[in-house]
Structures are given as structure tokens and as C-alpha cells.
Amino acid sequence: DAGVTQSPTHLIKTRGQQVTLRCSPISGHKSVSWYQQVLGQGPQFIFQYYEKEERGRGNFPDRFSARQFPNYSSELNVNALLLGDSALYLCASSSGQGLDFGAGTRLSVL
Amino acid sequence: QKEVEQNSGPLSVPEGAIASLNCTYSDRVSQSFFWYRQYSGKSPELIMSIYSNGDKEDGRFTAQLNKASQYVSLLIRDSQPSDSATYLCAVSWGSGNTGKLIFGQGTTLQVKP
Numbered sequence: 001d002a003g004v005t006q007s008p009t010h011l012i013k014t015r016g017q018q019v020t021l022r023c024s025p026i027s028g029h030k031s032v033s034w035y036q037q038v039l040g041q042g043p044q045f046i047f048q049y050y051e052k053e054e055r056g057r058g059n060f061p062d063r064f065s066a067r068q069f070p071n072y073s074s075e076l077n078v079n080a081l082l083l084g085d086s087a088l089y090l091c092a093s094s095s096g097q098g099l100d101f102g103a104g105t106r107l108s109v110l
Numbered sequence: 111q112k113e114v115e116q117n118s119g120p121l122s123v124p125e126g127a128i129a130s131l132n133c134t135y136s137d138r139v140s141q142s143f144f145w146y147r148q149y150s151g152k153s154p155e156l157i158m159s160i161y162s163n164g165d166k167e168d169g170r171f172t173a174q175l176n177k178a179s180q181y182v183s184l185l186i187r188d189s190q191p192s193d194s195a196t197y198l199c200a201v202s203w204g205s206g207n208t209g210k211l212i213f214g215q216g217t218t219l220q221v222k223p
Binding site: 090092098103104 | 152
């Protein structure tokens with residue numbers, strides 16, 4: 001079975017631009033979570049969605065938004081990019097026994 | 111502020127030794143605890159989960175949980191150079207929901223041949 005898939009793998013943007021990251025969970029998993037990992041730090045929780053509803057939001061500004069589709073895939077949107085948004089963005093799905101992470105999208109903001 | 115604390119290391123052990131990784135957490139409501147391994151440039155990989163006080167063993171790995179002391183540890187026996195990675199401790203945010211985890215900053219383990 002395929003694991004969590006994310007696209008794109010790498011992305012380069014300039015300050016002020018907008019970006020959309022995509023994620024498909026493991027088949028059968030209805031929960032999708034998004035995390036941001038800055039170099040040298042642990043992942044930081046951004047959003048969780050379950051059955052298309054937001055179940056939680058971390059301490060991130062309103063420039064960050066997400067949604068989940070009927071097939072349980074998800075998108076993370078970040079508007080008005082800042083240099084500090086440069087990070088590895090991780091999507092994870094869960095069956096209730098811990099998180100399975102995708103390979104991540106590495107975003108560089110110049 | 112919910113926090114998970116880990117010593118960033120690096121922790122250096124010789125091949126074949128026992129590596130001991132420690133983690134403390136601040137939220138007494140947390141019910142689920144996880145250890146992830148992350149190789150450089152890769153995403154985290156779940157290696158152990160523990161939900162009850164005591165020890166849980168899986169191959170060369172043993173997770174230990176003490177909720178009264180708010181302490182989680184991971185022991186790696188017979189450490190191998192391939193175990194060299196960053197180990198992330200993660201704690202569930204509140205009770206039950208394991209989709210929201212708080213991660214420590216990770217401990218870098220170096221296993222010297």
C-alpha cells in the first residue's frame with residue numbers, strides 16, 4: 001500500500017507569494033495533520049482535519065489555511081510568504097496509533 | 111504552554127553499547143507517547159509508541175513511561191552505526207487525539223564503529 005504522498009517535493013518562492021502544498025493520506029486514514037519543521041527543531045503542529053472538518057489549529061498566523069477533500073486528501077495554503085516560512089512541511093495521516101509522515105515538501109522563500 | 115523537552119546532544123556511543131534517550135513533558139493530560147527516528151534530510155519515522163506506565167520492548171528498542179514523573183525514555187540496545195539519526199519524542203496534545211502531537215527538538219545520536 002502507498003504511504004502518505006506529498007507534492008511537490010521542493011518549492012522555491014519569493015517573499016509575498018502564495019503557495020499550495022498537497023497531501024494524500026494512507027488509504028483508509030480519515031485524519032490528516034500538517035506540521036512545519038524548521039532546521040534543527042522538531043515538527044510543529046499547524047492543522048488537523050478529520051472527515052473534512054478542522055479538528056485543531058496550532059499557533060500559526062491566519063496566512064496559513066488548509067482544507068480536506070471528500071477523498072480525504074488535503075491542501076495547505078500559505079499566503080504572503082515570509083522568509084521565516086522556509087521549512088520542511090510535513091503531512092501525516094493517522095489511524096489512531098500514531099502519525100505516518102509523508103516525505104515532506106521543502107519550501108524555500110527567497 | 112505545552113512543552114516537550116529533550117537534550118539536543120549529540121549523544122555519542124560506541125557500536126554495541128546501549129543508547130539512552132530521555133524526554134520530559136509538561137501536560138499531565140497527555141495519554142499517548144511516541145518516539146520517531148529522523149535521518150538527515152528525511153521525514154520522521156515512527157519506531158515506538160507507549161500508552162501505559164512501564165516498559166514496552168520491540169526488538170532492540172525499549173520505551174519507558176513514567177506518567178507521575180512526566181518522563182519518557184528510549185533505550186537502544188546493541189547500537190549500530192545505522193542507528194545514527196535524530197530521535198524525536200512526541201506527546202499527544204490533550205487526551206486521546208493522536209493527530210495533534212507536540213514534538214521535542216530531538217536528540218542527535220551518533221554511533222561510532
